[in-house]
Each structure stands twice: as structure tokens, then as C-alpha cells.
Amino acid sequence: MPPFQEMLLVAVLLLLAALTLFDRQLMRACSWFVAFALMVALAWARLGLIWLALLEATLGAALTGAFLFHALGATLHFRRPRGFFTRWHDSVDLTWWRALARLLPALAVLGMLGLALSALGVSPTRALRPAGLGLLGLGLWAFALHRHLLRRLLAFNVIGTGIFLILMSLAGEGAVVAGQGLVGTGLVVALLGTALGALLIRRLEGLAPPHHVIPAKGDGVS
Amino acid sequence: MIERFGLASDHFGHLNGPLVLLAMLGLPLLLGLLGGALRPARSWPVALLGLLPLSALIWLAAAVAGGPSQSWTLELGSLVLHWRVNGLVLVLLLLTQLIVLVSALYAPTYLRDVVHATRRSQAWFWPLLGLLAASLSLIWLAADLLLLYIGLELMGLTAVGLLLLPGKADALIAGLRYLLLALVGSLAFLLGVALLLGAWGRLDLAGLAQVADEGIVLWVAMALLSAGLLLKAAAFPLHAWLAPVHASAWIPISALHAGLVIKASFFIALQLWLVLVPAAAVAASLVGVMAGAAVVWGGLMAWRAAKLKDVVAWSTVSQLGYLLLAFPLLVGSDPAVAALAWDGTWLQLAAHGLAKAAMFFATGNLILATGESRVEGLAGASRRFPLALLSFGIAAISLVGLPPSMGFTAKWLLLHAALAGDHWGWLAVLAIGTLLSAAYVFRVFRYSFVEDAPTLDFRPVPWGMDTIALVLALAALLLGLVAEWPLALLRGPGGGA
Numbered sequence: 001m002p003p004f005q006e007m008l009l010v011a012v013l014l015l016l017a018a019l020t021l022f023d024r025q026l027m028r029a030c031s032w033f034v035a036f037a038l039m040v041a042l043a044w045a046r047l048g049l050i051w052l053a054l055l056e057a058t059l060g061a062a063l064t065g066a067f068l069f070h071a072l073g074a075t076l077h078f079r080r081p082r083g084f085f086t087r088w089h090d091s092v093d094l095t096w097w098r099a100l101a102r103l104l105p106a107l108a109v110l111g112m113l114g115l116a117l118s119a120l121g122v123s124p125t126r127a128l129r130p131a132g133l134g135l136l137g138l139g140l141w142a143f144a145l146h147r148h149l150l151r152r153l154l155a156f157n158v159i160g161t162g163i164f165l166i167l168m169s170l171a172g173e174g175a176v177v178a179g180q181g182l183v184g185t186g187l188v189v190a191l192l193g194t195a196l197g198a199l200l201i202r203r204l205e206g207l208a209p210p211h212h213v214i215p216a217k218g219d220g221v222s
Numbered sequence: 223m224i225e226r227f228g229l230a231s232d233h234f235g236h237l238n239g240p241l242v243l244l245a246m247l248g249l250p251l252l253l254g255l256l257g258g259a260l261r262p263a264r265s266w267p268v269a270l271l272g273l274l275p276l277s278a279l280i281w282l283a284a285a286v287a288g289g290p291s292q293s294w295t296l297e298l299g300s301l302v303l304h305w306r307v308n309g310l311v312l313v314l315l316l317l318t319q320l321i322v323l324v325s326a327l328y329a330p331t332y333l334r335d336v337v338h339a340t341r342r343s344q345a346w347f348w349p350l351l352g353l354l355a356a357s358l359s360l361i362w363l364a365a366d367l368l369l370l371y372i373g374l375e376l377m378g379l380t381a382v383g384l385l386l387l388p389g390k391a392d393a394l395i396a397g398l399r400y401l402l403l404a405l406v407g408s409l410a411f412l413l414g415v416a417l418l419l420g421a422w423g424r425l426d427l428a429g430l431a432q433v434a435d436e437g438i439v440l441w442v443a444m445a446l447l448s449a450g451l452l453l454k455a456a457a458f459p460l461h462a463w464l465a466p467v468h469a470s471a472w473i474p475i476s477a478l479h480a481g482l483v484i485k486a487s488f489f490i491a492l493q494l495w496l497v498l499v500p501a502a503a504v505a506a507s508l509v510g511v512m513a514g515a516a517v518v519w520g521g522l523m524a525w526r527a528a529k530l531k532d533v534v535a536w537s538t539v540s541q542l543g544y545l546l547l548a549f550p551l552l553v554g555s556d557p558a559v560a561a562l563a564w565d566g567t568w569l570q571l572a573a574h575g576l577a578k579a580a581m582f583f584a585t586g587n588l589i590l591a592t593g594e595s596r597v598e599g600l601a602g603a604s605r606r607f608p609l610a611l612l613s614f615g616i617a618a619i620s621l622v623g624l625p626p627s628m629g630f631t632a633k634w635l636l637l638h639a640a641l642a643g644d645h646w647g648w649l650a651v652l653a654i655g656t657l658l659s660a661a662y663v664f665r666v667f668r669y670s671f672v673e674d675a676p677t678l679d680f681r682p683v684p685w686g687m688d689t690i691a692l693v694l695a696l697a698a699l700l701l702g703l704v705a706e707w708p709l710a711l712l713r714g715p716g717g718g719a
Contacts, residue, residue, distance in 0.1 A: 116417055116442035143406075149398065156405050163413050170420025177300045178425050179416075181368050186412055189375045193405045196382060200398050207391045 009046070010131040013039055017135050017158050021142035026150060030068040033154055037061035040161055047128075049168065049176075055184055059191045064157065067191075071150055071198035073205075099145060106140035113166075120170065128169035135162030153197045160190045223496040223552070226564060228291030228308030229365055229428040237285060239294035239305060245278035246315065246359040250322070254352015257326075261344045263334055265327045265686055272323040275355075279319055283312050287711060293365060293428075304365040304426040309711040310568060314362045314489070317572050321481045321579050322355045324694055325474035328583055331684045336590050337472060343387045350387075354380045354478065361486045366426040367415045370490055374411065378404040378454065381483050384475045385467055393470035400467050403453060410450030417443035431497045444499055448491055448509075455487035457509075457546055458516035461539045465523075468535035473586030476531070477579035480538045485571055488545055492567075495553050503554030510550030514651040516543030521658025525665060529595050530585050533662055534578070537621065540655060541574045544636065547648055551639045559643035565709055566635030572708065573628035576698035577620035583691035584614035587683045597665065601672040606680050609688045611670055616695035618663040620702070623656055628702040 016036035023029040037060040044053035110133060117129065139159030146152055164183045171179030224230040253271055262268050286292055291308030329347065333339040339347070357376035364370045382404060386397040419425060421439045434440055456464040464484075468476045495506070520540030527533045551563035587610040592599050603611055620627035633652060640648040701708075 112442050112445065113413070113417075116439045119438045120417075120420055149402075152402060156402070156409070159409055160412075163409060163416060167412070167416035167419065170416055172420070172423050175419050175423045175425075178368060179419060181301050182371060182412065182415060182419070185368070185372050185375065189379065189405075189408060192379050193401060196379065196386075196401055197398070200386065200394055200401070203389070204391065204394050204398075207394070 009039075009043055010134070013043065013131050014134045014138070017138050017161075020154055021138060021151070021158060026072055027069075029151070029154060030065065030072065033068065033157065034061050034065040036158070037064065037161075040165075043128075043131075043165075044168075047168070049180065052168075052180060052183055055187050059187045060157075060161075064191050064194045067195045067198040068150070068153070071153075071201040073202075102144040103141050105144055106137050109140060110137050117166075128165045132162045132165030132167075132169060135159070135165065138162075149197065149201060153194050157190055157194060160186060223500050223560075224428065224431050225291075226310070227427075227493055227497065228293065228306045228311065229431065229497065237292045237294065237307070239296060242282060242307065243296070243305070243363070245275070245282065246363065247356045249275045249278060250352045250355035250359070251349075252352070254349040254355070257348025257352070258345045261341065261348070262330050265330050268326050268330060269323075272326055276319050276323065279312075279315055282307065283316075287312060301368075302426075303369055304428070305363050305369070306365040307363060309713070311362045313568060313572065313708050313711050315359060317575050318355060318358045318362070318482055320697075321478060321575060322351065322358075324579065324583075324690055325478050326351060328477075328687060328690050329474045331686055332473060332586070335684060336586075337388065339387070340389075343389060346383070347387060350380050350384050351478075354384065354483070358482055358486055361490065365428065367418065367430075368425050371408075371411065371415060374454070374487070374490065375408055377483060377486055378408060381479060385471045385479070387475070388470060388472055390470060392466075396463075396466040396470050399463055403463050407450040407453040410446045410453070414443045414445075414447035414450065417446070427493070427497050434498050436499070440498065444494070444502075444505075447494055451487045451491040451494075452512075455484050455491065456539060456542060457488075458512045458519065458539070458543065461516065461520070461542075464539060465527075465532050465535040468538075469529065469531055473582055476535075477582040480535070480582065481575040481579040484538065484542065485545075485575060488542070488571075492548055492552070495549060499553070501554045503550070506549040506553035509546055510648060513543045513546030513549070514647070516540060516546060517651050517655035518543075518658065521655060521662065524662040525658060527662075528597060530589060530597050530600070530666070531595060533597065533666060534581055534585050537581075537659065537662060538578060540659065541570075541578070541621065543651070544570055544633070544655060545574070547636060547640075547651065550645065550648060551636065551643065555639075555643050559639050562635050562639035562642060565712060566632050566639055568712055569628060569635065569705060569708065570632035573620055573632050573698060573701075576694060576701070577617045577627075577629060580613060580617035580691055580695035580698055581621065583687070583694060584610050584617060587687055587691055588614065590687075591680050591683050593681060597669050600666065600670045603670040604667075605673075607683065609692060610683060611667075613688070613691035613695045614666070616692070616699050618659075618666075620695075620698040622659045622663055626702045627699045628705060629698070631702045631705045 013036070016032055016039055020029055020032040020036050023032060037056060041053045041056040041061060044056055113133065135158055139155045139162055142155040143152055143159065146155065164186060167183060168179050253274065256271070286307055287309065291306060293304065293306035296303040296305065333344055333347065354377065357373050357380060360373035361370060361377065364373055382397055382401045385400060386394060415425070417439055418430060422430060422433045424430060453460040468480070471479065495502070517540050520536050520543060524533050524536035524540060527536055545567060548563060548567040552560050552567065555563070588600060588603060588607065589595055591607050591610060592603060594600070620629035623629040623633040633656070637649065637652055640652065
């Protein structure tokens with residue numbers, strides 16, 4: 001694949017991930033996530049990993065997306081979210097200092113990983129690795145930044161995707177099958193984790209009495 | 223050390239690999255599904271069917287014990303999966319089957335009479351229990367990182383599912399925290415595996431042990447793997463999720479979780495260290511410092527805890543510290559020390575598994591009888607429920623490490639190892655830990671022997687539940703007298719020497 005297309009793919013992936021993680025409206029963030037997962041499937045397909053592309057499209061995009069929307073209480077007939085998490089914005093007041101401080105753990109992991117990766121040398125599979133590292137960094141930062149459960153699930157999925165990209169970029173000729181096994185397992189785990197989280201959110205919502213809803217903060221956003 | 227884990231053997235012996243997998247992984251799953259369909263209301267059908275996997279295990283033990291360790295591969299297309307079984311694996315499988323069986327025996331009465339579980343949560347309980355048993359067996363038998371990853375994830379998600387079954391709000395919130403932690407831990411593990419795969423292009427442990435050379439890649443990979451595993455094992459600075467999780471879970475699930483699930487992460491971590499970085503003494507003593515802190519802090523928190531279940535949960539943090547001492551005593555130490563510590567570690571794992579499960583069952587009986595979850599609520603319990611208190615006491619003997627219990631033998635061996643290696647710091651940790659565990663156990667007894675308690679309305683405990691707690695506690699106590707038998711399995715030709 002020519003370098004320009006590759007750069008474009010990486011840029012689009014990172015942009016979609018950033019939108020997923022930092023869009024203030026949850027419905028939009030989840031929609032961005034579905035687009036992101038489809039893009040990842042496209043990336044797998046372009047690398048010739050058809051099985052992974054199919055898995056990513058079905059498990060990553062379709063099913064995970066369905067569970068995320070289920071957590072928000074949105075259905076085909078009822079597009080507006082009505083779950084009790086939908087209007088709940090993060091209760092932490094974010095200052096630049098705090099955001100930077102939370103960036104530190106992400107940077108630490110990235111630094112460690114960068115050292116290890118530089119020791120491993122350049123891989124033939126091109127731009128996957130910087131894309132994976134970028135996704136990992138973004139996801140880790142978002143995971144440290146947000147307290148909101150659904151946002152953390154989204155961040156977890158993005159980190160997972162970053163790790164899958166790094167993994168496949170590392171897996172050499174002889175190890176592609178093992179790499180696919182690991183990524184396949186990882187995709188199933190990510191789906192199950194998201195599904196459990198989504199079902200839990202719904203159960204918690206069902207248990208909470210209506211007047212006991214966690215107060216929405218700053219619902220002027222949208 | 224590779225030989226001790228049964229990884230180095232090229233013995234593709236007479237064992238029928240797929241049959242072993244079917245018996246060890248398929249059978250619990252099948253029985254779990256059956257249980258979910260039938261939802262047994264009594265213990266005897268469970269006991270009858272539960273003997274099936276146990277007898278399958280005895281068949282396996284007869285084929286393997288005393289001989290060299292056996293390994294085999296399973297090929298799915300071009301994917302090769304590596305398996306092995308040796309003395310250590312047999313001991314762990316036996317421990318798993320015992321604790322799962324006892325939990326299954328305890329469950330029908332408990333679900334029906336105590337927590338009044340809904341039909342739906344009962345229908346979920348049994349298949350999840352079978353899945354948990356299968357995933358644990360998978361972890362013990364696995365000899366490559368892909369299988370370990372699958373087993374770890376299966377176990378983690380199943381455990382979350384089981385913890386959520388009570389369906390109460392606090393159980394859900396605790397389960398949610400556990401879910402997020404488990405997911406983060408598994409991501410760290412996967413990243414570490416990715417680095418190993420990238421550097422050496424293979425995932426089987428025996429092969430990695432030969433080709434992996436020390437360097438920045440190996441160190442970063444091990445750091446990531448260990449961080450993920452120690453988080454899942456509730457090792458000291460990463461333990462905060464443990465007590466809330468136990469506080470709201472059902473009793474048989476707490477017993478399984480503290481007795482087995484946490485140990486599986488520890489087992490994987492120790493195995494990876496001994497196989498990949500067997501000489502990393504400095505890093506291992508760092509883990510040892512964490513172990514010491516876990517013993518002391520867990521003991522103190524157990525001593526101060528207000529709720530009975532919190533006492534038991536914090537004591538798990540403390541007792542895990544003893545297990546973590548295996549890192550400084552086994553990694554990079556001289557062979558004589560390592561031999562003692564090897565025996566002590568696995569005995570401690572088994573002893574703690576049995577004793578902690580027994581203690582959770584006894585605690586459940588006490589909470590059921592008094593209707594109180596606080597330690598103070600036990601006032602007057604000594605007269606009313608001698609049996610439940612007796613089981614608690616016997617389990618405590620093994621937990622504190624008094625003779626003749628299995629816990630005593632284990633701690634004795636660890637003590638010897640620390641002495642032989644001149645590790646005075648670890649010796650102090652062992653001593654302080656023993657004192658602290660005695661302190662929190664006797665605190666429970668002090669409240670139970672309060673005589674001028676106001677008479678509350680006590681509920682009778684079904685005799686089956688009392689018996690189960692007592693038998694399991696006695697097993698933890700008396701197995702100390704026949705400790706030579708598991709030790710022979712651990713050391714024997716199958717376990718290397």
C-alpha cells in the first residue's frame with residue numbers, strides 16, 4: 001500500500017479515536033466508536049488479514065456498538081437516549097493541570113513501550129505501530145481522565161485496538177497465526193467486557209429509584 | 223525450574239491428550255450446563271455427579287503420578303497449542319476439583335434457603351461454576367501464552383459474572399469495579415505477550431525459555447505481564463478491590479474466588495518469572511517488599527475490620543503476601559533454598575485454598591445464624607453455634623499456621639528456606655504475619671465468647687452446611703499430617719528434582 005494512503009488511514013484512525021474519547025455527547029461518542037471500529041476492520045482487510053477484519057466488523061463494530069447503545073437506552077424506535085447515564089457528565093472539574101497530571105501514567109507506559117519497541121527494530125508492517133502507539137496513548141489518557149463508566153468502556157476498547165495493532169505489527173512471518181489467535185481472543189474479551197458493563201449499567205439504572213438519579217452536571221452541552 | 227513446571231520434557235508419552243482435555247475441561251462444563259437446566263435443590267445429586275470429574279482426575283493421576291511429566295500439543299489448523307501435566311499440575315487440579323465440588327455441595331441449600339435466589343440467577347450459577355472450573359483447569363494445564371491468556375480471560379469474566387449474581391446494587395457496583403480492573407489487567411498482560419511474540423516469534427513457554435535473552439524487551443514485557451497478573455491477584459498495592467467484592471458476593475463464590483481464582487493469577491506470574499527471568503533476584507526482592515507490606519497491612523486491616531466477611535477478605539490479602547514471598551525465595555536463590563521454598567509455596571497455596579474456603583463457609587453459617595454481618599454481632603455465638611464456630615476455629619488454626627495443620631507445614635518450609643538463604647527480612651515478615659493472623663482470629667473469638675449478650679433471635683443452620691464447613695476445615699488441618707503425599711507428587715520424577 002502506498003505510504004500516502006497509509007498515512008491517511010493512520011490519521012483517520014487517530015482522529016476517530018480522539019472523537020470517540022473526547023466528544024462530550026455520549027450518543028455521538030458511541031457513533032464515532034462504531035465508525036472507528038469499521039475503520040480498523042478496513043485496516044485489517046488492507047493488510048490481508050481477512051479473518052480479523054470480519055471479526056472486528058462483527059464483534060468490534062456491530063455487537064459492541066449495539067451494547068453501547070443499549071447501555072444508553074437507545075433503540076431503533078427510540079433514538080434519543082433515556083438512560084440515566086446519558087445526562088451525567090463527568091463530575092470532575094478538569095483543569096489543564098489535572099489533565100496533564102493524568103497524562104503522566106499514559107506517557108510512562110508509552111515511554112517504556114517505546115524503549116522496548118526501539119530495541120526490537122523496524123518492522124516490515126509499516127505504519128501499524130505508530131498508529132497502535134497513538135491509540136494506546138489516547139486511550140490510556142482518556143481512561144485516566146474520565147470517571148464515567150461508559151467513557152471508560154470506550155477508552156478500554158480503544159486501548160485494546162491499539163494493542164491489537166501493535167501486536168500484529170510485531171508478529172513476524174512465522175507468528176501471524178498465533179497473533180491472530182491472540183487478537184481474536186482479545187476481541188471476544190473486549191466484546192464480553194463491554195456487554196457485561198452495558199448490562200450492568202442497565203441493571204443499576206433499573207435498581208435506582210427515579211428520584212435517586214445521579215445529578216446531571218452541566219447538561220447545557222450538546 | 224523449567225523441569226519443575228513440567229515444561230522441559232519432550233515426553234510425548236502414552237497419554238491421550240484430547241481425552242485428558244475432554245475430561246478436565248469438557249466434563250465440568252457439561253455438568254455445569256446440566257446443573258443450570260435442572261437447578262438441583264438438594265446436595266446428593268450434586269455429590270453423585272460431582273464424583274465424575276473427581277474419578278476422571280484419579281484416572282489421570284494414576285496415569286501420570288510417579289512418572290515423568292507429560293506434554294502434548296493440539297493443532298487447530300496451523301495454530302499449535304501446548305499442554306502439559308505433571309505432579310504440580312495434578313495437585314492443583316485436585317485442589318480445584320475439591321473446592322469446586324464442596325462449593326457446589328454447599329450451594330443448593332444456600333441458594334434455596336438463605337439468599338432465596340431467583341430461578342434465573344440459579345440457572346446462571348451452575349453453568350458459570352462449570353465454566354470457572356474448566357478455565358482454572360485450562361490455566362493449570364496450559365504450556366503456552368495463548369492458552370494462558372484464554373484461560374485468564376475466561377476465568378476473569380466468569381468470576382465477574384458470578385459476583386454479579388446476587389443482583390443487589392452494592393454487588394453490581396463492586397462487580398463493575400472488578401470488571402474494569404480485570405479488563406485493565408488483561409490489556410497489560412496482552413501487551414506483554416505481544417512484546418514476547420514480537421521479539422522471539424513464539425508463545426510456548428519451553429521454547430521461550432530457551433531463546434529469550436535478557437534485555438530491555440524482556441524486562442518491559444515482564445513488567446507489563448507482572449503488573450496485569452498482580453493486579454488480578456490482589457497483590458499489595460493493587461488489592462483495594464478485594465474486600466468490597468467479597469462483601470456482597472454469595473458465600474460459595476467468595477470461597478471459590480479467594481481459594482482458587484486469585485491463586486491462578488499468582489501461579490501464572492510465578493511460572494513466567496521462573497521460566498523467563500530465573501535469575502532476576504533484585505526485581506524479585508522488590509516483589510518481596512510488596513509481600514511484606516501485604517502481610518502486615520492485610521493483617522492490620524483484618525484486625526480492625528468491623529464486618530466478619532471483611533476480616534476474612536483482608537486476611538486473604540495478608541495470606542497472599544506469604545505466597546508472594548515465593549518470588550524472592552525462588553527467583554535467583556541457590557538450589558537448596560529454592561527446593562525448600564518450592565515445597566512451601568505450593569503447600570501454602572493448597573493450605574490457604576482449603577482453609578480460606580472453609581473459613582468462608584463457616585463465616586456464612588455464622589452470618590446466617592446471627593443475622594448479623596458485624597463481628598460484634600457474634601456475641602453469645604459460642605453457646606448457640608458451637609459447630610460453626612468450631613469450623614471457623616479449625617480453619618483458623620491452619621490459617622495462622624499452628625501445628626499440625628497444613629498451613630504450619632507450609633510456613634515451616636518457608637521459614638526454613640528463609641533461614642537457609644539468610645533472608646532475615648523475610649523471616650521477620652513470616653513472624654509478624656503469624657502474630658497478626660492470631661490477633662484477628664482471636665478478636666473474632668473474643669466477641670463470640672461474650673456471655674452476657676442480649677438474646678437475639680437466632681436462625682438454625684441447615685446441618686448440611688455446617689458439616690461441609692467442618693469437613694473442609696478438618697481437611698485443611700489433617701492434611702498437614704499427610705503432607706508427605708502432596709510433597710512427593712510435587713517433588714517426584716513428575717515434578718522434577
